[in-house]
Amino acid sequence: MDSIIDNRLKENSNSKSNTEEDLLDVLLAMSNVSRVQVKVLLLDIISAGAETTPDTIVRAITELVRHPNIIERLQSELDDVIGKERLVEEADLNNLEYLQAVVKETLRLHTVVGLGIPHFSTEATKVSGYDIPANTQVMLNYYAINRDAKVWKNPLKFDPSRFLNSPVDVRGHHYVLLPFGAGRRRCPGMNLALVNVAYNIAQLIHACPISLPEGLTHLDVDVEEKFGMTVARGNPLNLLIKRRLPLDVYRRAGLQLSGV
Numbered sequence: 001m002d003s004i005i006d007n008r009l010k011e012n013s014n015s016k017s018n019t020e021e022d023l024l025d026v027l028l029a030m031s032n033v034s035r036v037q038v039k040v041l042l043l044d045i046i047s048a049g050a051e052t053t054p055d056t057i058v059r060a061i062t063e064l065v066r067h068p069n070i071i072e073r074l075q076s077e078l079d080d081v082i083g084k085e086r087l088v089e090e091a092d093l094n095n096l097e098y099l100q101a102v103v104k105e106t107l108r109l110h111t112v113v114g115l116g117i118p119h120f121s122t123e124a125t126k127v128s129g130y131d132i133p134a135n136t137q138v139m140l141n142y143y144a145i146n147r148d149a150k151v152w153k154n155p156l157k158f159d160p161s162r163f164l165n166s167p168v169d170v171r172g173h174h175y176v177l178l179p180f181g182a183g184r185r186r187c188p189g190m191n192l193a194l195v196n197v198a199y200n201i202a203q204l205i206h207a208c209p210i211s212l213p214e215g216l217t218h219l220d221v222d223v224e225e226k227f228g229m230t231v232a233r234g235n236p237l238n239l240l241i242k243r244r245l246p247l248d249v250y251r252r253a254g255l256q257l258s259g260v
């Protein structure tokens with residue numbers, strides 16, 4: 001981290017106009033932020049963002065291969081909205097209603113930050129009849145909230161259609177679904193994560209159909225979980241990926257394909 005910061009300070013002092021500022025440039029230019037604070041902040045962002053997004057994408061792909069009817073419906077939405085002459089772009093994501101439902105259902109059923117990040121009460125308070133004394137560590141069980149059978153019908157079933165025509169969102173406004181937490185300590189990477197998760201699923205399903213290795217069917221795919229910093233998929237997911245669109249579409253996007 002120190003050498004990255006030193007190199008950046010050197011680069012910035014050599015070039016007169018830095019038109020492409022990133023977060024590090026902004027932090028280094030702030031006189032009230034110390035070097036230690038810059039390092040802590042960057043490490044916080046890297047560690048919080050590094051596993052959560054890929055874990056969520058893997059959990060979504062797992063559920064998709066377990067449910068061929070859901071993949072089919074998603075693929076047909078992608079074909080209707082995008083066609084087969086180009087790849088999905090970020091601007092398309094809000095026009096893909098079923099894709100967004102798949103993302104929400106993945107975040108609900110596979111809440112990768114299961115217990116959130118520990119909070120601390122600065123004063124005594126009461127929540128839903130429970131007394132919480134001052135100076136107490138408070139953990140929120142988002143994993144349980146998002147699977148609560150009192151709220152969700154068939155809570156363990158992966159069913160994106162429960163979000164079609166539903167006002168419930170994942171952004172912390174509906175307390176029955178909190179994959180990113182809520183309030184001031186809500187995940188600051190949420191918007192980036194939502195785009196990344198949706199974009200990667202859409203690209204894969206639209207341009208590279210996935211299938212299971214020979215001899216396996218969708219019934220063989222497990223949903224074992226591994227609890228650690230995040231709740232990740234427990235076993236490796238082995239898939240075959242093929243080409244689905246005309247070769248030219250990939251070439252125009254600068255993608256190198258081999259063996260297709």
Ligand code: HEM
Binds near residue numbers: 049052113192
């Ligand atoms: C699907 C992906 C992600 C999920 C599900 C997720 C979820 C969460 C949750 C539940 C929390 C704790 C909120 C609480 O304690 O109330 C959190 C905190 C945090 N997340 Fe994310 N996150 C994701 C991606 C990211 C990304 C991509 C970044 C950064 C680029 C990020 C940065 C952070 C940081 C810095 C915190 C700590 C905030 C604080 O302590 O105030 N997260 N995240």
